Amino acid sequence: MSEPTVKCLVWDLDDTLWRGVLLEDDTVTPFERVREVITTLDSRGILQSIASKNDHDHAWPRLEVLGLAEYFVLPHIGWGPKSASVRAIAEQLKFAHSTIVFVDDNPVERAEVAHHLPEVRCYDAVDVPGLVGLPEFSPAIVTVDSRQRRQMYRAGFAREASRADFTGPDDDFLRTLGLEMVIGRASEQELSRVEELTLRTSQMNATGVHYGDATLRGLLTDPGHEVLVVAMSDRFGPHGAVGIVLLERHAHVWHLKLLATSCRVVSLGAGSTLLNWLSDQAAAAGVHVVADFRRTDRNRIMEIAYRFAGFSESDCGCVHELVASGVEGVERLHLTPLRHPAPSTLQLSAPDLASVTLSS
Incomplete structure (x- = not known):
């Protein structure tokens, strides 16, 4: 049986998206092909988010400097369990866990997510360059709506925020x-x-x-x-x-x-x-x-x-x-x-x- 098509890829940051640990080096840069993977998946309508143990006020500005922040929705950057972050992302997106993928260089973090969220597929960071070639990351159909899915979800979050403020x-x-x-x-x-x-x-x-x-x-x-x-x-x-x-x-x-x-x-x-x-x-x-x-x-x-x-x-x-x-x-x-x-x-x-x- 083939794997369900991925709807959202959740990234770790340190030694996964970028080389090194941000708290030790303010000048971290993405691994080779990471930018290509991010932009390719975005063009296919696959949403991307973040579950990283990091200081948000430190990590997010770095993603902005690198020109990558705009590609991520609902980023969870903090110090809680990554399984809790992935679960929250899935719930906010209303996606089944079987359509979520998590990528992290640390086998302990992958095991923690897999234990609490067994339907979420977990990949090692070394697999990142090959993700775009996998069938589960290649939707059968890519439409105009697919290419603007990220923007539509962001508009949706703004809409929900407006509703929360409405009495x-x-x-x-x-x-x-x-x-x-x-x-x-x-x-x-x-x-x-x-x-x-x-x-x-x-x-x-x-x-x-x-x-x-x-x-x-x-x-x-x-x-x-x-x-x-x-x-x-x-x-x-x-x-x-x-x-x-x-x-x-x-x-x-x-x-x-x-x-x-x-x-x-x-x-x-x-x-x-x-x-x-x-x-x-x-x-x-x-x-x-x-x-x-x-x-x-x-x-x-x-x-x-x-x-x-x-x-x-x-x-x-x-x-x-x-x-x-x-x-x-x-x-x-x-x-x-x-x-x-x-x-x-x-x-x-x-x-x-x-x-x-x-x-x-």
């Missing part, structure tokens, strides 16, 4: 963000991001089914299918492409084959906004909605979103129009759609699917 209900805070959601038909240039969402999104993925580039390209030219990409932005910056809706339209029923949204926008109401919009469009078109759902060990939150939107096991009697999913464990949830008002916490721009008719 009042969540909806009132969301209204201060100037949120915009754009739902649009996918272009060929966007297919790589659509495919990436089916690969990387697990908690807010209704089926966990991966749709490859060839399949998606075929659906783009099929008049019976809608391949929709969801993008969001606010006053802190773009969230990028954060969702995908794969819909097959029949005369009396719309078949929601896949709904997936990034975990980063769950708290912004992205999932409920999408489902309410789809229900409104289906009600206007006078059709029933059937959604594929397959339980996984991580997508319980998506099931809750479907149930909250009104999906249930009640059969509408129109399933005969749909072909079998062909995927083991897929069940079909049914929705009698209702009209919904425009969302109150964001500005929504979306196509009018209800105006597209199909013959019986």
Whole structure:
């Protein structure tokens, strides 16, 4: 079984990122190829952080002088156990431990992290030059959004800090963000991001089914299918492409084959906004909605979103129009759609699917 693709590499500093110990030498410089590894992984959308036993007020300025500080999110530079630092980084990023990698020259530190966080992969510092060539550090798809992932996460942290300072209900805070959601038909240039969402999104993925580039390209030219990409932005910056809706339209029923949204926008109401919009469009078109759902060990939150939107096991009697999913464990949830008002916490721009008719 192949290793999960790495989402975040956590660096030690002394004798790992740079040669020597900072407290003994203020002029430490990075090892050969370290800068190349950092910039290459950043361009692939792999986040990077730090877990180092050091004086933060001493180490961070050195990283700034070296021109490397900008590449790290959520750095933990202090004197606590490195396993605690790695755990905190994973929790703040909302990443599974199996997608985190820790690199350190000290075998004792690697053992300490491995003992407390057995799913985190640990590498010796001597392995650093070869990391970019390993399959787990080579995402199958690299998109425009991948290349700005670090900036989007930093904007997210600023957004969270603003929320912490805000007193009042969540909806009132969301209204201060100037949120915009754009739902649009996918272009060929966007297919790589659509495919990436089916690969990387697990908690807010209704089926966990991966749709490859060839399949998606075929659906783009099929008049019976809608391949929709969801993008969001606010006053802190773009969230990028954060969702995908794969819909097959029949005369009396719309078949929601896949709904997936990034975990980063769950708290912004992205999932409920999408489902309410789809229900409104289906009600206007006078059709029933059937959604594929397959339980996984991580997508319980998506099931809750479907149930909250009104999906249930009640059969509408129109399933005969749909072909079998062909995927083991897929069940079909049914929705009698209702009209919904425009969302109150964001500005929504979306196509009018209800105006597209199909013959019986």
